Amino acid sequence: MDNTLPPLDNVRIPTVMSDDFKNRVRVRLYQLFLEFGRCPCKAELAADLGCSAPDIAEAYHELAAAHALVLQPASGEVLMANPLSAVPTPFAVETQGPTGQRTWYGNCIWDALGVIAMLNSDGSVLASCGCCGESITVGVHNGEVSSHPPGVVHFALPARRWWDDIVFN
Amino acid sequence: MLIFRSEDHIDRWCKAWRLERGETLSLERTWQLADAWYRDRMRADWRRRTVDETHELFRSLGLTTDFWRFS
Numbered sequence: 001m002d003n004t005l006p007p008l009d010n011v012r013i014p015t016v017m018s019d020d021f022k023n024r025v026r027v028r029l030y031q032l033f034l035e036f037g038r039c040p041c042k043a044e045l046a047a048d049l050g051c052s053a054p055d056i057a058e059a060y061h062e063l064a065a066a067h068a069l070v071l072q073p074a075s076g077e078v079l080m081a082n083p084l085s086a087v088p089t090p091f092a093v094e095t096q097g098p099t100g101q102r103t104w105y106g107n108c109i110w111d112a113l114g115v116i117a118m119l120n121s122d123g124s125v126l127a128s129c130g131c132c133g134e135s136i137t138v139g140v141h142n143g144e145v146s147s148h149p150p151g152v153v154h155f156a157l158p159a160r161r162w163w164d165d166i167v168f169n
Numbered sequence: 170m171l172i173f174r175s176e177d178h179i180d181r182w183c184k185a186w187r188l189e190r191g192e193t194l195s196l197e198r199t200w201q202l203a204d205a206w207y208r209d210r211m212r213a214d215w216r217r218r219t220v221d222e223t224h225e226l227f228r229s230l231g232l233t234t235d236f237w238r239f240s
Contacts, residue, residue, distance in 0.1 A: 130171030
Protein backbone atom coordinates (compact mmCIF):
# COMPACT_ATOMS: atom_id res chain seq x y z
CA MET A 1 0.00 0.00 0.00
CA ASP A 2 1.35 3.39 -0.96
CA ASN A 3 0.74 5.94 1.78
CA THR A 4 2.63 8.67 -0.03
CA LEU A 5 0.60 11.82 -0.25
CA PRO A 6 0.41 13.46 -3.67
CA PRO A 7 2.45 16.61 -4.15
CA LEU A 8 0.50 19.65 -3.02
CA ASP A 9 0.53 21.10 -6.55
CA ASN A 10 -1.60 18.17 -7.69
CA VAL A 11 -4.25 18.54 -5.01
CA ARG A 12 -7.40 20.40 -5.99
CA ILE A 13 -8.99 21.92 -2.93
CA PRO A 14 -12.77 22.05 -3.38
CA THR A 15 -13.97 25.62 -3.52
CA VAL A 16 -17.26 27.31 -4.04
CA MET A 17 -16.93 29.02 -7.39
CA SER A 18 -18.38 32.49 -7.29
CA ASP A 19 -20.99 33.66 -9.74
CA ASP A 20 -18.77 36.67 -10.37
CA PHE A 21 -15.88 34.47 -11.49
CA LYS A 22 -18.13 32.34 -13.72
CA ASN A 23 -19.49 35.48 -15.31
CA ARG A 24 -15.98 36.84 -15.87
CA VAL A 25 -15.12 33.56 -17.60
CA ARG A 26 -18.27 33.76 -19.72
CA VAL A 27 -17.80 37.37 -20.79
CA ARG A 28 -14.07 37.01 -21.46
CA LEU A 29 -14.75 33.85 -23.49
CA TYR A 30 -16.98 35.83 -25.84
CA GLN A 31 -14.53 38.75 -26.00
CA LEU A 32 -11.58 36.51 -26.88
CA PHE A 33 -13.74 34.57 -29.37
CA LEU A 34 -14.32 37.82 -31.26
CA GLU A 35 -10.73 38.99 -30.84
CA PHE A 36 -9.18 35.73 -32.09
CA GLY A 37 -11.85 34.99 -34.70
CA ARG A 38 -12.11 31.53 -33.12
CA CYS A 39 -12.99 30.03 -29.78
CA PRO A 40 -10.16 30.25 -27.22
CA CYS A 41 -9.10 27.04 -25.53
CA LYS A 42 -9.17 26.64 -21.76
CA ALA A 43 -5.44 27.32 -21.44
CA GLU A 44 -5.71 30.59 -23.38
CA LEU A 45 -8.62 31.77 -21.28
CA ALA A 46 -6.83 30.77 -18.08
CA ALA A 47 -3.71 32.69 -19.09
CA ASP A 48 -5.81 35.74 -19.93
CA LEU A 49 -7.67 35.67 -16.62
CA GLY A 50 -4.65 34.73 -14.52
CA CYS A 51 -6.13 31.50 -13.22
CA SER A 52 -5.63 27.80 -13.87
CA ALA A 53 -7.06 25.68 -16.66
CA PRO A 54 -8.86 23.50 -14.07
CA ASP A 55 -10.52 26.66 -12.74
CA ILE A 56 -11.76 27.37 -16.26
CA ALA A 57 -12.90 23.78 -16.67
CA GLU A 58 -14.88 23.98 -13.43
CA ALA A 59 -16.48 27.26 -14.51
CA TYR A 60 -17.30 25.75 -17.91
CA HIS A 61 -19.04 22.80 -16.31
CA GLU A 62 -21.13 25.04 -14.09
CA LEU A 63 -22.00 27.32 -17.00
CA ALA A 64 -22.92 24.28 -19.09
CA ALA A 65 -25.10 22.94 -16.29
CA ALA A 66 -26.90 26.29 -16.36
CA HIS A 67 -27.29 26.01 -20.15
CA ALA A 68 -25.08 29.05 -20.70
CA LEU A 69 -22.53 27.00 -22.72
CA VAL A 70 -22.37 23.61 -24.45
CA LEU A 71 -19.12 21.65 -24.09
CA GLN A 72 -17.39 19.14 -26.32
CA PRO A 73 -17.89 15.74 -24.66
CA ALA A 74 -14.30 14.46 -24.66
CA SER A 75 -12.08 17.53 -24.36
CA GLY A 76 -14.38 19.68 -22.27
CA GLU A 77 -13.59 22.59 -24.56
CA VAL A 78 -16.44 24.82 -25.71
CA LEU A 79 -18.67 23.50 -28.48
CA MET A 80 -21.28 26.26 -28.39
CA ALA A 81 -21.04 29.71 -26.87
CA ASN A 82 -24.45 30.45 -28.28
CA PRO A 83 -25.07 31.82 -30.73
CA LEU A 84 -21.48 31.10 -31.81
CA SER A 85 -20.27 27.62 -32.67
CA ALA A 86 -16.67 26.77 -31.86
CA VAL A 87 -16.57 24.30 -34.75
CA PRO A 88 -17.53 24.71 -38.42
CA THR A 89 -21.22 24.16 -39.17
CA PRO A 90 -23.45 24.49 -42.27
CA PHE A 91 -24.37 28.01 -41.05
CA ALA A 92 -21.46 30.28 -41.94
CA VAL A 93 -21.94 33.91 -40.96
CA GLU A 94 -20.06 36.76 -42.60
CA THR A 95 -19.93 40.12 -40.89
CA GLN A 96 -18.02 43.30 -41.56
CA GLY A 97 -15.81 44.43 -38.69
CA PRO A 98 -13.24 47.21 -38.18
CA THR A 99 -10.51 44.94 -39.55
CA GLY A 100 -12.50 43.66 -42.52
CA GLN A 101 -14.74 40.72 -43.19
CA ARG A 102 -15.01 38.08 -40.49
CA THR A 103 -16.47 34.60 -40.73
CA TRP A 104 -18.25 32.88 -37.85
CA TYR A 105 -20.39 29.78 -37.50
CA GLY A 106 -23.84 29.59 -35.98
CA ASN A 107 -25.28 26.42 -34.45
CA CYS A 108 -28.47 26.66 -36.51
CA ILE A 109 -30.25 29.27 -38.58
CA TRP A 110 -31.65 30.92 -35.44
CA ASP A 111 -28.17 31.16 -33.91
CA ALA A 112 -26.60 32.27 -37.20
CA LEU A 113 -28.97 35.24 -37.26
CA GLY A 114 -28.25 35.63 -33.55
CA VAL A 115 -24.55 36.15 -34.30
CA ILE A 116 -25.47 39.13 -36.47
CA ALA A 117 -27.81 40.44 -33.77
CA MET A 118 -25.22 39.99 -31.00
CA LEU A 119 -22.58 41.82 -33.04
CA ASN A 120 -25.08 44.58 -33.87
CA SER A 121 -23.87 44.37 -37.44
CA ASP A 122 -25.00 43.83 -40.96
CA GLY A 123 -24.15 40.37 -42.21
CA SER A 124 -24.95 37.34 -44.29
CA VAL A 125 -25.70 33.72 -43.44
CA LEU A 126 -24.48 31.25 -46.05
CA ALA A 127 -26.83 28.33 -45.56
CA SER A 128 -28.55 25.67 -47.62
CA CYS A 129 -31.95 24.01 -47.79
CA GLY A 130 -32.18 21.28 -45.14
CA CYS A 131 -33.98 19.08 -47.67
CA CYS A 132 -32.29 19.47 -51.05
CA GLY A 133 -29.07 21.34 -50.26
CA GLU A 134 -29.81 24.29 -52.54
CA SER A 135 -27.78 27.31 -51.45
CA ILE A 136 -29.74 29.94 -49.51
CA THR A 137 -28.08 33.24 -48.60
CA VAL A 138 -29.78 35.23 -45.87
CA GLY A 139 -28.80 38.86 -45.49
CA VAL A 140 -29.41 41.36 -42.70
CA HIS A 141 -28.97 45.00 -43.61
CA ASN A 142 -30.01 47.87 -41.34
CA GLY A 143 -32.11 45.46 -39.32
CA GLU A 144 -34.02 44.13 -42.34
CA VAL A 145 -33.72 40.48 -43.32
CA SER A 146 -33.98 39.02 -46.81
CA SER A 147 -32.94 35.83 -48.53
CA HIS A 148 -32.09 34.53 -51.94
CA PRO A 149 -33.85 32.32 -52.84
CA PRO A 150 -36.75 32.75 -50.38
CA GLY A 151 -36.63 30.49 -47.35
CA VAL A 152 -38.69 29.41 -44.34
CA VAL A 153 -37.43 28.19 -40.98
CA HIS A 154 -38.53 24.95 -39.38
CA PHE A 155 -38.35 24.31 -35.64
CA ALA A 156 -38.52 20.52 -35.39
CA LEU A 157 -38.78 20.20 -31.61
CA PRO A 158 -41.08 21.99 -29.19
CA ALA A 159 -39.43 24.32 -26.69
CA ARG A 160 -39.76 21.87 -23.82
CA ARG A 161 -37.53 19.41 -25.70
CA TRP A 162 -34.82 21.80 -26.91
CA TRP A 163 -32.29 20.75 -24.27
CA ASP A 164 -33.01 17.02 -24.56
CA ASP A 165 -30.40 16.91 -27.32
CA ILE A 166 -29.09 20.39 -27.99
CA VAL A 167 -26.61 19.21 -30.62
CA PHE A 168 -29.42 17.67 -32.73
CA ASN A 169 -31.62 20.65 -32.10
CA MET B 170 -33.48 24.75 -36.56
CA LEU B 171 -33.03 24.50 -40.29
CA ILE B 172 -33.90 26.67 -43.25
CA PHE B 173 -35.77 25.27 -46.24
CA ARG B 174 -36.71 26.57 -49.65
CA SER B 175 -40.43 25.99 -49.07
CA GLU B 176 -43.06 24.31 -46.92
CA ASP B 177 -43.01 21.41 -49.38
CA HIS B 178 -39.32 20.87 -48.71
CA ILE B 179 -40.04 20.81 -44.96
CA ASP B 180 -42.67 18.10 -45.52
CA ARG B 181 -40.24 16.05 -47.60
CA TRP B 182 -37.51 16.39 -44.97
CA CYS B 183 -39.86 15.39 -42.13
CA LYS B 184 -41.00 12.36 -44.11
CA ALA B 185 -37.43 11.31 -44.92
CA TRP B 186 -36.41 11.54 -41.26
CA ARG B 187 -39.72 10.14 -39.98
CA LEU B 188 -40.22 13.20 -37.83
CA GLU B 189 -43.44 14.95 -36.98
CA ARG B 190 -43.75 18.38 -38.43
CA GLY B 191 -42.79 21.11 -35.97
CA GLU B 192 -43.50 24.80 -36.42
CA THR B 193 -42.54 27.03 -39.30
CA LEU B 194 -41.50 30.65 -38.96
CA SER B 195 -40.88 33.23 -41.62
CA LEU B 196 -37.35 34.56 -41.87
CA GLU B 197 -38.59 37.91 -40.61
CA ARG B 198 -40.01 36.34 -37.46
CA THR B 199 -36.88 34.22 -36.97
CA TRP B 200 -34.74 37.35 -37.22
CA GLN B 201 -36.94 39.10 -34.64
CA LEU B 202 -36.56 36.08 -32.37
CA ALA B 203 -32.78 35.93 -32.87
CA ASP B 204 -32.44 39.65 -32.20
CA ALA B 205 -34.53 39.52 -29.03
CA TRP B 206 -32.81 36.34 -27.82
CA TYR B 207 -29.18 37.17 -28.49
CA ARG B 208 -28.63 40.91 -28.73
CA ASP B 209 -27.51 41.19 -25.10
CA ARG B 210 -25.65 37.87 -24.84
CA MET B 211 -22.17 39.39 -24.53
CA ARG B 212 -23.13 41.90 -21.85
CA ALA B 213 -21.72 41.38 -18.38
CA ASP B 214 -25.20 41.71 -16.86
CA TRP B 215 -26.72 39.04 -19.13
CA ARG B 216 -28.52 36.25 -17.33
CA ARG B 217 -30.74 33.43 -18.49
CA ARG B 218 -34.36 34.39 -18.74
CA THR B 219 -36.76 32.71 -16.40
CA VAL B 220 -39.40 30.45 -17.93
CA ASP B 221 -42.00 33.19 -17.43
CA GLU B 222 -39.76 35.79 -19.08
CA THR B 223 -39.15 33.46 -22.00
CA HIS B 224 -42.86 32.80 -22.42
CA GLU B 225 -43.46 36.55 -22.40
CA LEU B 226 -40.79 37.08 -25.06
CA PHE B 227 -42.38 34.38 -27.24
CA ARG B 228 -45.83 35.88 -26.67
CA SER B 229 -44.58 39.31 -27.75
CA LEU B 230 -43.53 37.74 -31.05
CA GLY B 231 -46.86 35.99 -31.53
CA LEU B 232 -45.48 32.56 -30.59
CA THR B 233 -48.36 31.51 -28.37
CA THR B 234 -49.02 27.83 -29.09
CA ASP B 235 -48.04 25.00 -26.73
CA PHE B 236 -45.06 24.38 -29.01
CA TRP B 237 -43.44 27.49 -27.50
CA ARG B 238 -44.06 26.59 -23.87
CA PHE B 239 -41.48 25.04 -21.57
CA SER B 240 -44.10 23.78 -19.14
